[in-house]
Amino acid sequence: MSVITALTAQNTVGVQEIFEIDSEFVGKQIDSVMSDMGADVWKSGMLSNAQIINIVAGKAHEYNIENFIVDPVMVSRSGDSLLKQAAVNSLIEQLIPISYVITPNHYEAQVIIKKSINNLKDAKKAARIIYELGAKHVVIKGGHIPNIKNAIDIFYDGREYIEIKSARIETKNTHGTGCTYASTIAAEVAKGNKPLKAVKIAKKYLTKLLQDSIQFEIGKGNGPLNHFFGEQVKLK
Numbered sequence: 001m002s003v004i005t006a007l008t009a010q011n012t013v014g015v016q017e018i019f020e021i022d023s024e025f026v027g028k029q030i031d032s033v034m035s036d037m038g039a040d041v042w043k044s045g046m047l048s049n050a051q052i053i054n055i056v057a058g059k060a061h062e063y064n065i066e067n068f069i070v071d072p073v074m075v076s077r078s079g080d081s082l083l084k085q086a087a088v089n090s091l092i093e094q095l096i097p098i099s100y101v102i103t104p105n106h107y108e109a110q111v112i113i114k115k116s117i118n119n120l121k122d123a124k125k126a127a128r129i130i131y132e133l134g135a136k137h138v139v140i141k142g143g144h145i146p147n148i149k150n151a152i153d154i155f156y157d158g159r160e161y162i163e164i165k166s167a168r169i170e171t172k173n174t175h176g177t178g179c180t181y182a183s184t185i186a187a188e189v190a191k192g193n194k195p196l197k198a199v200k201i202a203k204k205y206l207t208k209l210l211q212d213s214i215q216f217e218i219g220k221g222n223g224p225l226n227h228f229f230g231e232q233v234k235l236k
Contacts, residue, residue, distance in 0.1 A: 001037055003029040005056075006048050012175060012219030023051035030059045043069040043186035045179055048083065050090040057094035067189050070099040070135075071182035075107035097134030101195050103182045104130070106144035119147050120154065120163070127156035137195040139185075141178065143168075151207075155199055164200060166207040173213035173223035180225055181206050 005026055007019040033039065042065050047053045060068055072091055074083050083091070092112060096102060109126045110117050112133075117123050123145055127138040142152040151169075155162040181202050188198035209225040216226040 001033045001039065003033065005052050006046055012221035012223050014221065018048060020048050020052070023049070023055045026052050027055045027059055030056070030063075034059075034063050039065075041067040041069060041186045041190040043071065043182055044095065045071050045182070046073040046082075047091070047095075048087065050084075050086040053087060053090040053094060057090075057098065060098055065098070067100045067186075068095075068098055069182055069186040069189065070095050070102040071178060072096075072102060072104050072108050072112070073178070074111050075105070092133065096130065099135045100189070101137045101139060101182075101185055101199070102130060102135045103139045103141060103178070103185065105141040105178060109140050117145060120145065120152060123154045124156070124161050127154050127161065131156055131158050139199055141181065143177070153199070153203060155196060157195070162196065164203050166203055169207065169210040169214070171210055171214045172221075173216055173218075173225065174210065175222045175224045177206060177210070177225065180209065180227070 003026060005021055007021070008015055009017040009019075042060065044056060047056060072095070074088060074091065088111060096112070104112060106117055106123075109123070109130065113126050113129045115122075115126070117126055117140075120142075123140045123142065127140050130138045136157070138154075138156045140154040140156075142148065142150075142154065145152070149168065151166050153164040155164055184202035184205050185195070185198045188201050189195065193201070206225075209227065212226045213223065217223055
């Protein structure tokens with residue numbers, strides 16, 4: 001089930017405009033879902049202001065959500081900030097402490113820890129800092145980390161660092177990779193998989209989607225992934 005937090009006018013070239021949903025109405029949507037169908041896992045994406053973040057965090061406490069997958073959508077692909085500082089502070093203070101798995105990319109992790117990440121060693125330090133902010137499991141996505149050949153994500157659970165590797169796929173059709181990754185993790189946790197297994201499955205799935213996206217041309221800019229890839233394989 002979905003709760004709409006913002007409407008976007010966007011295409012493969014960029015985002016032209018954002019219309020934020022009233023925070024109280026976001027809360028009403030959450031109540032509608034949870035009072036009827038319920039949910040085994042929550043996954044957040046673009047929470048564009050502090051008021052929406054506050055509502056979502058409050059509702060997570062109200063409904064005792066333990067499996068909250070947080071995709072901290074804070075920074076664009078170009079490195080531009082998508083959130084005002086008040087919203088960033090709310091995300092750090094209210095969502096990270098209740099996240100079961102959090103999946104920042106290189107840029108978002110830098111915003112959270114207020115330090116540069118220039119290599120895998122820095123990424124591991126960032127994972128530890130974010131874990132200490134309250135997250136139970138941290139995944140630092142490695143697609144944008146400089147000075148590494150492959151796409152290496154860092155998984156940290158407070159005990160050990162695990163490098164989850166894949167080949168770097170050269171394609172411009174990468175629109176929605178972060179959302180897909182976090183959503184797949186959420187789906188796998190909902191199936192009963194532990195976080196590390198869920199992340200590994202998501203990484204494998206995303207790699208296949210990226211490979212297939214090379215032939216999946218839509219639009220003039222960064223095209224989307226082909227999410228029907230798995231169904232095509234089954235049909236064959």
